[in-house]
Amino acid sequence: MVFVSLRAPALLRGSTFPFKRLPSDRGGSPFVGYKKVEKSKMSPKNKKRGGNGKSIELIEPAAKSAKKELDNSTEDVTKKSSTSDSRKAAKSSVEDKGNKEAHSFWLMKSEPESRIENGVDVKFGVEDLKAQQNQTACWDGVRNYQARNFMKDMKLGQLAFFYHSNCKEPGIAALVKVVKESYIDHTQFDKKDPHYDPRSTKQNPKWFMVDVQFVRMMKRYISLAELKRHHQEHKTKDGPLKNMALFTRARLSVQPVTKEEFDFVLSLEDQKPV
Numbered sequence: 001m002v003f004v005s006l007r008a009p010a011l012l013r014g015s016t017f018p019f020k021r022l023p024s025d026r027g028g029s030p031f032v033g034y035k036k037v038e039k040s041k042m043s044p045k046n047k048k049r050g051g052n053g054k055s056i057e058l059i060e061p062a063a064k065s066a067k068k069e070l071d072n073s074t075e076d077v078t079k080k081s082s083t084s085d086s087r088k089a090a091k092s093s094v095e096d097k098g099n100k101e102a103h104s105f106w107l108m109k110s111e112p113e114s115r116i117e118n119g120v121d122v123k124f125g126v127e128d129l130k131a132q133q134n135q136t137a138c139w140d141g142v143r144n145y146q147a148r149n150f151m152k153d154m155k156l157g158q159l160a161f162f163y164h165s166n167c168k169e170p171g172i173a174a175l176v177k178v179v180k181e182s183y184i185d186h187t188q189f190d191k192k193d194p195h196y197d198p199r200s201t202k203q204n205p206k207w208f209m210v211d212v213q214f215v216r217m218m219k220r221y222i223s224l225a226e227l228k229r230h231h232q233e234h235k236t237k238d239g240p241l242k243n244m245a246l247f248t249r250a251r252l253s254v255q256p257v258t259k260e261e262f263d264f265v266l267s268l269e270d271q272k273p274v
Helices: 011-012 062-102 126-130 143-151 224-238 259-270
Strands: 020-021 034-036 048-049 057-058 105-110 134-140 160-164 171-184 207-223 254-257
Touching: 020 160, 105 171, 105 259, 126 134, 126 160, 126 171, 126 207, 143 207, 143 254, 160 207, 160 259, 171 224, 207 224, 224 259, 254 259
Parallel strands: 020 057, 105 160
Antiparallel strands: 020 034, 048 057, 105 254, 134 207, 160 171, 171 207
């Protein structure tokens, strides 16, 4: 067997035997790292022709090969992640568009009967709104994040049902409209207010409110019990109140109302109670 130095690769062209370079050729003797290879076992795509028609096959170091596999794997993952992010962004865009279309009307709950909370009466019914200057008041005291976010979505002129809650007969009493869009709720900083929030600061306020103005009383009081009967019926007949937030998100004090739901409730004014 003939040994050939790695430092003199030109000698390989005249060598009698083909050689294969091993992955463990780092350091040590310059003659270590090559071995004789049968020509019949050599891969055609890796053959390099020598001066005597003999071939030498160089095997790629294992570390380099592993790196290529890792790079290819990473590239595949990146492509899949990019595709997934694109799909999520598209889905989010569609959902946002649908939400904006659905959130054109609202239902806002308030308590028309006296209830003392931290020494303060939180009563505020439609008659209290009518008694305010210009029949306008701020809708303060909301301490639910989703309800707060709904108020932040409200636009000038949008209509809302004024809903009497936590009383003997809950229901829709009047119509109001948004006359000032979302701004900071001052009651969160007032230690004497029942809705004071010590975790909120003026530098980083957590709660917001809107101003609403009285529009008109409903032609008749639309009770929760009546609305619930329609809701139950519409769930089986695919009616407009089948998914009304008043029943699917009952605990929210501020809720979105679709145009279909809004129009149906208004149509009840001219009908006898069910």
